[in-house]
Structures are given as C-alpha cells and as structure tokens.
C-alpha cells in the first residue's frame with residue numbers, strides 16, 4: 009500500500025514537472041491525485057491553505073525581502089559594498105578578495121543569494137574588469153560568492169527551513185537512542201550560520217588567491233590607501249549600522265527575526281529619506297511590488313508543499329525512506345555524503361526555496377534517526393543549496409553574473425567549478441564537525 | 455481499520471498517555487478489528503484545525519486542550535474558568551457526570567464532534583526564577599508568561615499584574631534570558647520542558663485544571679456499527695480512568711524529582727483564599743456571556759456542591 | 765488600453781501593496797509599543813497575520829499575471845520550440861482545472877462546513893469572512909492564467925521572465941504590463 013502511494017505521489021509530481029507545470033502546481037495536483045487515490049476527502053486542503061500561510065514567524069519572509077529591496081533603493085547597499093572595495097590593496101587578487109568580503113557584508117543585510125550577486129556584481133564585476141581581470145573570472149567568482157548571501161544571516165531560506173522544521177518532531181525511536189534534540193528556531197539558525205559563512209568565504213578566498221597568482225592578477229602598485237578606506241567607512245556609516253541593527257537585535261534577544269526585519273525597513277526608510285536622500289516614492293513603490301510577487305510565488309509553493317508533506321506524514325513515508333537509507337549504512341558520515349550529494353544534484357535543477365519546502369519533510373526524519381541535530385542539519389542544507397546558485401542548468405547567480413558581464417553562462421559555470429569544489433569541501437567540513445555550527449548559538453545562550 | 459488520532463502535544467505527556475490507553479482498549483474491545491495510530495506534536499495540523507477536520511469527516515480522532523474546543527462549542531468554556539475545578543475529583547465528577555453528558559451533547563450539536571474521553575493534566579502551577587510566591591502581593595514585580603488566552607490574562611490582571619502573552623515556542627528561551635520571570639503549566643509539562651533548569655520557585659496554584667478531551671468525528675461515529683460504537687465508547691471510558699491514575703502517579707513522582715533538582719515548592723497562604731476571591735469575583739462575570747449565561751456556571755457549581763453565584 | 769483596464773490588469777498589485785504597508789506598519793507599532801512603552805496591543809498580531817494571508821494569495825495571483833511561477837524548463841531546449849510552448853499550455857490547463865476545483869472546495873467549506881461559532885480570538889470577526897480570500901484569489905488567479913496564455917498563444921506577446929535582471933540596455937524592451945521596471949533584485953537601471 010505505502011509503496012503504491014509513493015509511486016502515485018512522486019510519479020505525478022515528476023510527470024507534471026516534466027511537462028513544464030509550475031512547481032507549485034505539480035505539488036498541488038500530485039497531492040490531489042493521491043488524495044483521490046486514497047479515497048480521502050480533499051476538503052481539508054482549504055484549511056491547510058489558510059493555516060500553512062497564516063503564521064506569525066512567516067511574516068519574516070516578506071519583511072526581509074522588502075528590507076533588502078529598500079536598502080538597494082536607498083543606496084545603503086552601494087555604500088556597504090564600497091567599504092569592502094576600499095580594502096582592495098596591493099595584494100595578489102586584492103579586488104577579487106574584496107568582492108568576496110563585499111558578499112559577506114551585503115549578505116549581512118540581505119537574505120537572498122541572487123540579490124547578493126546582483127548588488128555586489130553590479131559594482132565589483134566592472135571594477136575587476138577595469139583592473140584587467142578576465143570578465144569570465146570576475147563573473148564566476150561573483151556568482152560563487154553570491155551564495156554566501158543565504159548562509160550568513162539574515163537568510164530567507166533559513167526562515168523557510170525554520171518554518172518547515174518547526175512542526176516536525178524527532179521520531180520517538182531516535183529520542184530513545186540519542187536523547188532529546190534541541191528545538192528549531194529561526195533565531196538559532198541565524199546564529200548557527202555565522203561561522204559556516206566565514207568558513208565558506210575563507211575557502212573561496214584561498215582558491216581565489218591561488219587562481220589569481222596563476223593568472224597573474226596583481227594588486228594596485230600603491231600601498232593601502234587608508235584615506236580612501238576611512239572615507240568609504242565614513243560615507244557608509246549608516247549602511248554599516250544596518251547589519252548591526254538586524255543581527256544585534258536578534259542575537260541579543262531584543263527582537264524576533266520578523267521584528268528585526270521590520271525595524272530594518274523603518275531604519276532604511278529613515279536613512280534613505282533623510283540622511284542619504286536617495287529614496288523616492290517610485291523606488292518605494294517598486295520595492296513593494298517586487299515583495300508582492302516574490303512572496304506570493306514562494307508562499308503559494310508553501311501551501312502546496314504543505315499538502316504534499318501532510319500526505320507523506322499521514323502515510324508515514326519519511327519513515328520508510330529513513331529505513332531504506334539506514335539499511336544501506338548507519339555510518340553518519342556516509343549518510344551526510346549521500347544527503348549532500350543529493351542536495352547538490354537537486355540544487356542544479358530546482359529553485360532553492362521550493363527545494364527546502366519539498367525536502368525537509370522527507371530528509372529531516374532521516375537526519376533525526378541517525379542523531380543529527382536539526383539546527384546543524386539546517387545549516388548544512390542551506391550551505392549545500394547555496395552552491396546550487398552557481399551550478400547549471402538552473403543557477404540564478406550564473407544568470408545574473410552573465411547578465412552583468414555578457415559572458416556566456418557556459419563559460420561562467422565552467423570557470424566557477426574550482427569555487428564549487430572548495431565550497432563542497434567547506435560543506436563537508438561543516439557537516440562533519442557539528443560544533444562549527446552549534447558552538448556559537450550555545451555560547452549566546454540559545 | 456487503522457484510525458488516525460491527531461495529538462497536539464509531544465511524547466511523554468498526558469495526551470499521549472490517554473491516546474495509548476485508548477488504542478490498547480480499542481484493540482481489546484474490537485477483538486483487534488480496529489486499531490489507531492497517534493500523530494504527535496500537531497503533525498496533522500493545529501489543535502483547532504483538527505476539530506474542523508474531524509467535523510468534516512476528514513480526520514478520525516483528535517486529542518486537544520479544552521480551550522481549543524471552546525471556539526467551536528462555547529458552553530465547554532465553563533470548565534476553563536478559574537477556580538471552577540478545585541481538585542482532580544472535581545474534574546472527574548464534572549467530566550464523567552451529568553454535566554459532562556450535557557457538554558458532550560452540546561459539542562455534537564455545535565461542532566459535529568463527539569467527546570469520548572478526557573485526559574487530566576493537573577493544575578497549572580506557577581513557577582518563577584525570582585522569589586517564593588505565597589500571597590497575591592508576592593506577585594508584584596514578576597513578569598509572567600501566559601498563552602494568548604483571554605481568561606488567563608484576565609485572571610492575572612485580577613491579581614494586579616499584567617502578564618505577557620508569548621508563543622509557546624519562545625517560552626523556554628524567554629525564561630532563560632529573563633525576558634520573563636515566570637510561567638504557569640502542569641507539573642508534567644514543567645518537567646518535560648526542563649523548566650527546572652531556568653526556574654527555581656513553584657507555587658501550587660489551582661486556578662486552572664488542564665483537561666484535554668479525546669474527540670471522534672461524529673460522521674465517522676455514526677457510520678460505525680452498533681458494536682463498533684460501543685467498542686469506541688468503552689475504550690474512551692477506560693482511557694479516561696487510566697488518565698486519572700496516570701496523573702496521580704506521575705505528578706507525585708515529578709514533584710519529588712523537582713525538589714531533588716533544587717526547586718522550592720510551596721502552597722499559597724490561607725488555602726489560596728485571596729487568589730480565589732479576587733479571581734472569581736472579577737473574572738467570572740466577564741465571561742458569563744461567552745459561556746452562554748451565568749446559569750451554565752451555576753449548574754456546574756451545584757454539581758460540585760459549591761455555592762452558586764448571584 | 766483604457767485607464768480602467770490598466771488598473772484591472774494590476775489590481776492584485778495595488779491590493780497587495782496596500783496590505784503590505786498596513787501589516788508592516790502594524791508590526792512596527794507593536795515593536796515600538798512593546799520596547800518603548802512596555803505594553804503590547806493584543807489584536808495587532810492576529811490582524812496582521814490575516815492581512816498577510818490576503819497579501820500572499822493576491823500576490824500569488826499577481827505572480828501568475830506576470831508569469832513568475834517557477835517551472836523546470838531546461839529540458840525544453842532539446843525539444844522543438846513549439847512543443848515546449850504547447851506542453852506548458854497543457855500544464856496550465858491542468859492548473860486551471862485544479863484552481864476551479866479548489867474554488868469549489870473553498871466555497872463549500874466556507875459556506876456549508878465551517879463551524880458557525882468559529883471566530884478570530886482577539887478580533888471577534890467570524891473566520892468565514894477572513895477565509896473568503898481563498899475562493900476570490902484562486903478565481904482571480906485562474907483568470908490570470910487564461911489571460912497570460914491568451915496573450916502568449918493568440919496575441920504572440922513575449923512575456924518577460926521577471927526573474928531576469930534588468931540592465932540599462934534592456935530598458936527599451938519593457939513589455940506591455942510594465943512590470944519589467946522591477947525584478948527580484950530591484951536594481952533595475954541603478955548600475
């Protein structure tokens with residue numbers, strides 16, 4: 009019986025994806041077909057439509073999208089990136105290294121990978137090309153580093169992971185074997201992503217140094233320009249305050265993530281309107297519009313993914329998958345390698361948020377049953393999917409970098425391969441050493 | 455048939471204990487013809503959603519806190535007023551006696567679900583990290599977390615403090631970081647949530663006795679044969695009886711464990727008189743309308759042999 | 765197009781922007797009131813969540829209007845262009861059927877099955893009225909899917925991918941619905 013449900017559910021889902029149905033439709037229609045197959049009443053879909061979306065923590069999603077869009081429009085993003093750029097000195101690959109740092113800076117106010125690539129790429133790709141970097145190299149590095157935007161908090165994928173994982177409990181057998189698991193919260197995930205983001209950035213910086221030495225990309229001949237750095241920091245003071253407001257507020261327990269995003273919105277409106285004076289009605293209105301359709305699109309998937317997940321849970325399918333995986337191996341390192349490889353594969357084709365919504369109900373029970381901490385699992389999942397932004401055929405960062413530099417997607421994705429390799433090494437490190445993710449949240453008393 | 459039972463709480467609580475006892479009795483009563491699976495932690499939707507789903511026949515059974523049935527069947531709200539139930543015996547008398555029968559009937563009529571069993575979770579005792587609380591005056595200066603529940607909020611207000619409504623998922627962190635000083639919950643919950651790590655003083659308040667009904671979809675129930683209906687009802691009764699003994703045993707054991715872990719447990723002064731007077735005189739009148747009139751409350755009070763209100 | 769038709773074409777966008785401004789402001793009021801005045805306003809959370817749900821489903825309908833719902837389509841490049849177009853149109857037909865059925869389910873649930881006592885806890889409104897967004901928004905979404913397919917298949921309009929980043933060069937390619945001034949990164953023309 010159960011295996012037949014799996015075939016009906018996943019079969020109709022994949023079939024619909026193949027004929028080009030939107031992901032949300034594939035999920036919804038597959039759930040409906042399975043409900044008919046089980047001879048159950050689909051009227052409960054209506055209530056799920058309302059309650060899956062009507063949750064307070066979920067409001068962090070539009071709030072962070074809006075905050076990011078407004079910061080762009082208000083000139084905060086540009087000043088933040090200028091600060092990172094000013095650090096480019098007489099080092100080999102200096103300006104490229106600044107690009108990675110800029111992605112970290114920008115990532116600390118934005119929760120999206122493509123938005124990070126776009127904002128940083130707009131300024132840094134031309135700057136790199138001006139200093140004789142090949143356009144292909146400049147684009148591939150930016151596409152790779154843009155993924156940091158979702159690892160360093162705030163992060164929209166982490167919000168989505170938190171929401172999906174909140175309602176999922178460790179199976180009793182796992183609790184018996186490994187003791188109680190910590191509860192999932194978005195704040196905790198945000199803090200846990202901090203150290204892994206720096207590890208991934210470090211790996212990118214090392215690879216960048218090696219490649220720049222090979223290609224002979226030297227720094228400027230003059231020494232570090234401290235005057236320039238000072239000026240950039242002074243001009244970017246209010247922009248630099250933004251991550252402090254967001255992260256400081258969350259880490260101190262002063263705000264919930266949703267409230268932090270709300271405060272960031274009003275902070276940006278204030279700075280943009282009265283200090284930088286770059287914000288006008290048109291820009292605000294278009295930020296609101298972008299937030300509208302981006303939220304509508306993702307959260308419609310949330311509804312249908314909840315239907316899909318509910319059918320999985322009611323028929324206890326995750327347990328079957330977990331048993332299947334455990335019958336192959338009980339070694340947690342092998343399980344990690346299988347999980348990461350699968351996420352990298354899915355990340356090639358699927359949009360990130362949809363991937364999280366679909367896979368958390370399937371994979372988190374597996375993680376629990378081998379004793380993996382849910383926060384740690386979330387961080388590794390986000391890190392793995394951040395690599396998907398730079399891998400074809402669906403690599404959002406590739407498209408954006410290619411749009412900026414006019415280099416072909418094929419060339420960028422091949423040149424980005426070394427970065428993908430170091431990023432995968434970083435993800436394996438983060439997976440194998442849970443303390444890298446769990447130490448900071450514990451230190452902060454979560 | 456393998457029925458689905460939605461359970462709001464996680465493993466280790468009274469809801470799960472009731473569910474397990476029900477399944478065992480159901481299997482026995484139906485000669486293994488029927489069984490059921492528990493879906494813990496709201497996996498089948500929030501507690502309120504499960505009422506709707508059961509009403510529509512899209513879910514078989516659900517075990518949930520009583521205050522999540524009240525929105526669908528207002529007269530049940532009588533049992534959620536402060537200091538209506540003053541002991542486990544009171545709770546048993548009300549739920550399994552004629553009053554209980556009346557509530558079951560009303561709930562079938564109003565919400566299309568049938569209450570067939572009751573889990574008893576015990577009184578919500580007050581814990582805090584700051585000081586021992588024995589009188590209403592001791593509450594002064596304490597920030598207490600409550601769920602978003604009008605009756606509980608009003609009760610604390612009647613004692614002179616403004617409680618802080620906070621989501622359950624944020625409560626442990628809130629206590630740990632001293633955003634709030636205290637909270638109230640049954641002993642079983644305090645133990646399961648490890649609140650003893652962040653709380654020191656416990657006061658044995660009795661203002662709310664947590665009751666968690668087991669409901670079955672009325673349309674499903676009507677579709678069952680007479681024998682099956684009987685099997686389900688009997689299993690519900692057996693599970694209810696089990697729940698009462700489960701509560702007595704676990705609560706005593708947990709109290710002892712919590713003392714050993716360093717918690718200081720105390721009783722309110724003067725048999726809780728001051729707390730009771732303040733809460734009943736100001737909170738009760740505010741909710742007469744929502745429970746369907748003062749008479750509903752008086753019926754319960756009479757059944758418990760207590761003085762009625764005028 | 766007359767002004768009225770233009771307005772209708774972006775109806776959901778106007779509704780959503782209004783709702784978004786409202787609930788963001790409500791939440792900000794709550795933060796200020798709690799952090800500065802030490803009290804919280806009880807009905808804000810519930811009202812803002814309801815507005816958020818309305819925002820989401822009208823936003824989903826608007827996303828359908830600008831053809832923003834993600835599909836997996838990389839494999840179409842190995843097929844003749846026509847095949848991909850018609851397969852997607854067929855998939856949209858399934859989508860339309862799903863939506864129509866869901867509108868029926870929602871109508872049935874709201875008017876015939878919902879518990880009559882069920883009210884919002886702090887606002888006191890019957891939840892029935894709040895749930896009305898579901899049949900309305902899904903019906904609207906259905907119209908949008910048909911509209912987009914009409915524009916695409918009959919009128920031959922090239923509906924732009926809203927995810928695609930706008931570079932200054934592309935500004936002249938703005939399509940009829942005028943949405944291309946924005947994109948997910950919102951940096952059009954700022955380079």
Ligand code: NA
Nearest residue numbers: 115118157162
């Ligand atoms: Na970020």
Ligand code: NA
Nearest residue numbers: 355356396402
């Ligand atoms: Na990809």
